[in-house]
Amino acid sequence: MEPFVTAINMPIAALTLGLGVVKARAVRWQREWTLRLTASVLIIAGMIFLLATPAVYRAIGNTAGSPNICALLVPVATLTCVAHAHALTQLWHEDRRRPAVLRRTATRWCPVYGGAVVTMATLYFDASLGPAAPLRFAAAYAHVPQVVAFHFVYWAALITTVIVAVRECASLSIPGRPRLVDALRRAIVWFAIALGFDLVNVGLTAIALLGSKAGPHRLEGVAQSAWLATIASCIAANVALASMVLRSRRAERRDRRTLLALHDLVVKRDPGVKADPLIVLAPRWSLWTGFDTSLELNSLMAEIHDGCGRLNLWWSPLPAAAVFRLAPQWTSGGPPGEEWDLKAAQDAATVLYAVQARDAAQPAVVPRLPRLPGADIEPHADRQHLVQTARLLTHPVVREAVELAHQAQTVADSSAK
Template structure:
């Protein structure tokens, strides 16, 4: 039940990402995880017995292998899409014509054999061994074994042949994930081997071997853990990074949207807020809109003050520890932060913009960053909001404005 919950949660997370990115591989990854969750849910003794009581005894004994083949089928399709030379329409159509009958035919045969067998209730996880004397169950298990071995071997071979021309940086990480994915599929074969051993033992009069049927699920547990890690190892760090950046951007967001509530998008449902990528994207959009609303208060003075203090410290023989010579220091981000902080403070004090003639800033220093660099730039700006040099520059800008008014 724990594995079903964890796997289902990861699968739902993938499905949420797929809704916004419209990427088939994400949908297939989600389906692999959700089918895996269903397998463990159906194998949980209380669920196994409940399904049997409502429908027919041991129906989960049919549903689990069918769900396993469906899970492998989606994984097979996923590995096909992972390879650029095999995701063309022609290649996908050829693969569907070859493998569609294998998966579909095996499932139809299994359903037919199960329906014609005279079965009573059996302990969960011991269906095959408990009915090793029933010809239909033996045939059922053989069909499932042959189909599973054939499809798993083909899928693992595709995993091993993975190639991403022109993306060696990404290929290395993806191959590690695919390696765990292939290992997960291999553990499914271990399950089959143990189950067949138990069946043969019971059929030949060695009833004690039937007890090992339950241990086959240890292999399935290992398979699920390996699959979760393989499919999630590249996702979890990304989610954590997105969550971290969203938290870092929050002070900047508050700074530029305070006094301009119209830039904040409509509230989203709690379900959609779980998608960190979309939440972060909304945060960036609102920050950019908030910056534009502050444009009447933009002034060149804070940015010039940042440059002045930066040059002053650079010219000193003893560099100040913890100041702009930190590795996190970025002059453009610091000027952006000072400009926005100063403008936000002016807007809170007075309704009308006040930069003097010649002091009006027409464009923020970091406005020209590319879309791919926008998030990283805004994160740097947010980190500079509390930087001593930025605060000192804003203070100097206010002092200059006050002296101008007094003059």
Template sequence: MWQLILATVNLAIAGFSLTLGFVKAHAARGNPDLTLKLTASVLIHCGVIFLLCTPAVYRAVGAAAGSSNLPALIVNSATLLCIGHAHLMTQLWHPARKEPAVLRRTIATWAPVYGIAVLLMTVFYVWADVRGPARPLRYAAAYANTWQVVAFQVVYSVGIVATALVTMRQCRGVVMPGRPDLDQALQQSLRAFATAVALDIANIALTLTAVISAVGTGTHRWDFLAEGAWLATIASGVAASFALARLVFSSRRAERRDFRTMEQLWKVATQLRDANGQLVLAPQPLFWWRNTQVDLLRRLAEIREGERVLSPWWSSAPAEAVAGLADQEADLPVYFDLVAAQAAAVVLHAAHAHRQGLARLPDRTRLTAMPGGRVPEDEERAHLVLVARHLNLPLVLEAAAPSSRRAEATP
């Protein structure tokens, strides 16, 4: 009964993790975002771990490979690499640690640690050359009479505990760069991740207890602890998958929301009409199965390209009018941002001037850059979403309208 429950739970977690991992891997194709690729990879690693720890799969893989307990080496290596993925993600989410120079130093320091740990486990596993039957979840305890197996477990335990503690310490102060709206989801996910890491350490403690007992007494009466320790790993896998899934789904919801929020700005910036009066770039429906991140990146690029096409009509008048009206306005919305409001007014004025066929502005009166046009790359999406939210603000419409009439009157 225990084996059936174990197999069912393992396969369920493996199926969920692998499915979500391959979905994110598909979304990561051609995307420069390293965090997205790491998320996909860690989910796939997690799925492989739970799949191989299903007793029937464990035995089948061992038999096919000609080494009955080879899955124990694969599982331990994959678990250590999962911690490595999380370690790197906490670097990318930390304002100071994500700087390229700091990131390179961290990778140069820790990559050898993970690599040496995996290499040592491989050496000890091959050196042990255990010929006995497959022992899913009990390998180290069942063969504790072989010192290479004990060394294999010690290397794994030290690697997990050391890297897990460092990763948990780095969870303090992490943020989602350029995405303050996801910070709450990130903090909740980090708490779940911390729980997952603590449960992994509990697994190590129980397994080492079984190994030490077997070495000290020469009996295997406590071997059940090694198998029971997998309950901690199951809980850890659920917590870790939950943590990553929360970020994945929160990010997807935010992408869909931002995509739709920017639709009006996209139309204003790209409504360069052809002879039939149609949009050159026709909007497409946003279905749930589409790669929203690719669509979002395309939309950002098209908005910036549309702004560039409208640059001959970038006037400073709307921006100055927004600043003046904002000083007089006592009831501004909580999301009001002066730079975003100025950008919205400038692009509305330029689009109107272009549609009316007005003459291009002379260089001396034309803006050389759109307000907010030089924001850092990781803040561009948030900035353009904010610009889009300001398009229908009465203050912005009022600032853009007289500028347009003045532009029409200019010979």
């Protein structure tokens, strides 16, 4: 069994740690807690498989002077991984992302995880243990009371938190974003399967532990086979995370294509420069950017915000007001299409008007808006807002609002003369 487990564990550990490092590096460009927790879950999961590999298990035990220290480190790392996954499910709920709610959740659950870890460590170091027993620790030391108590504490904490995490996944709801919920739920099915295999591991380990109390070294094969459930759990979890990553990459590429129209509209290049100026989005590829599309997307968004800011001399209130008046009339009182967003439409009209005024070398408008209508959008919703703004640039309501704004401005200028 040990050679087979080693052949499985090492590639899984390398792959999972590699993915975790890639996601951790992406945190530098996209500082979101969901990304940080995803990276931590992958890194910790990779460490679990590395620590459970028999050769590594023995090597760390010999170095630490405690042959079975990995029998403590693996459950502690598992609980830490589940805790991070639990926190990730909280962030998937829009109404639970607020700092006050997250603090209350942490205050309620940190004693559960922390208490379990401290109790397990106390029981482990109080136990009288012998040689290393990788993959069969529960069966080999079933006669030691501290080991039995150790496992019951671990199981109680793991089962409780797994059930809570699965319930959080099942109740996922993001108002106004049903497509995102559907996409997440497909990944969550695999995530729930992964947590279910963790419970299978608990069941098999319990059989080995309690069965071995009837005699020494009985059911050690069952204890070793319990690790197969953990392997299945890791594969299911990786499928869940990989599907989310791939879906995220597809969404990022799609949003980038959509945002290019808005970017090219607001970022005006100096006509006196023959070659394209050196900008953030200059074509490039590297080992990291080839796998991480978020960096280029973030650069694109930053340039759009900068370009919109440079148009502030022509931020007229007229286009936004015209959108507000036209939208209900255009749809006979109903919302103007599935993708409609009032603030995004007002931003689109304001920016489109400003670009046309800039290109026509018109004087600065008076009065002008101190900021764009969508300037109060929360940071985590900024990308969605910009994408909606880009999509609405060609919407009939936006186009008509810009025309009406130009006409009103012309009338106002004539009256002023």
